[in-house]
Amino acid sequence: MAESMYLLWVSGSTPCWRIMITLEEKKLQGYKQKLLSFEKQEHKSKEVLEINPRGQLPTFKHGDNIINESVGACLYLENQFKSQGNKLIPDNPAEQALMYQRMMEGLPFLEKIELVAFYDFFVPEGERHDSALKRNKDNLVAELQLLERYLENVATDRYLAGGFSLADVVVYPNVAFAFAYGLSAERYPKLAKYYNLLKDRPSIKATWPPKWFLIEQKSESLKDI
Numbered sequence: 001m002a003e004s005m006y007l008l009w010v011s012g013s014t015p016c017w018r019i020m021i022t023l024e025e026k027k028l029q030g031y032k033q034k035l036l037s038f039e040k041q042e043h044k045s046k047e048v049l050e051i052n053p054r055g056q057l058p059t060f061k062h063g064d065n066i067i068n069e070s071v072g073a074c075l076y077l078e079n080q081f082k083s084q085g086n087k088l089i090p091d092n093p094a095e096q097a098l099m100y101q102r103m104m105e106g107l108p109f110l111e112k113i114e115l116v117a118f119y120d121f122f123v124p125e126g127e128r129h130d131s132a133l134k135r136n137k138d139n140l141v142a143e144l145q146l147l148e149r150y151l152e153n154v155a156t157d158r159y160l161a162g163g164f165s166l167a168d169v170v171v172y173p174n175v176a177f178a179f180a181y182g183l184s185a186e187r188y189p190k191l192a193k194y195y196n197l198l199k200d201r202p203s204i205k206a207t208w209p210p211k212w213f214l215i216e217q218k219s220e221s222l223k224d225i
């Protein structure tokens with residue numbers, strides 16, 4: 001079954017990582033994959049554009065079914081392979097509601113991180129303003145503080161929405177990304193505990209990005225947040 005799947009990905013992309021974690025959790029190892037390079041503009045190649053007209057990664061196919069949006073792909077895989085591997089959407093209505101809530105509200109988190117970590121990269125020199133950067137930082141701090149509250153009781157098997165679920169598949173890569181860019185474990189102890197508890201989970205360990213995009217230049221950019 002996994003042989004009919006094809007993932008085009010780039011290292012350090014948290015949307016790509018979500019699909020890879022889900023494939024591991026659902027025991028779909030052996031899928032076809034290709035690691036591409038942004039530096040070489042491979043995400044704008046004919047091969048990618050034919051499957052994903054946005055020219056973005058992840059680009060994902062299962063047989064003739066194309067589902068490039070990372071969260072859509074994770075939901076698709078869970079639905080198609082419900083009884084295979086680990087269950088990622090709980091049945092209990094209260095648990096399911098919490099899972100969807102945490103998963104969906106985790107989506108803008110990545111942009112909030114990037115607007116601080118890559119501020120100089122995204123905003124041309126003449127257009128940078130301290131007030132804009134400060135607003136981006138305040139938004140990120142508010143998000144991180146909320147996550148600290150959500151993770152108040154974090155422990156083994158007690159993550160963002162109870163047991164390991166799609167909420168973690170979606171949000172954890174962004175948390176790891178923030179720590180890779182220097183986020184302080186002292187200032188965000190619950191997030192750090194969450195980060196460390198899941199670091200060695202087989203699906204996460206097996207798919208850990210071999211290189212974070214631009215990390216060479218920006219690895220400390222979140223240290224004062």
Ligand SMILES: N[C@@H](CCC(=O)N[C@@H](CS)C(=O)NCC(=O)O)C(=O)O
Pocket residue numbers: 013014015016043055056057058068069070071
């Ligand atoms: N909403 C998409 C986001 C995909 C996305 O933004 N991918 C980035 C890498 S993380 C990309 O390909 N950027 C290059 C570009 O937009 O040209 C998803 O969750 O799958």
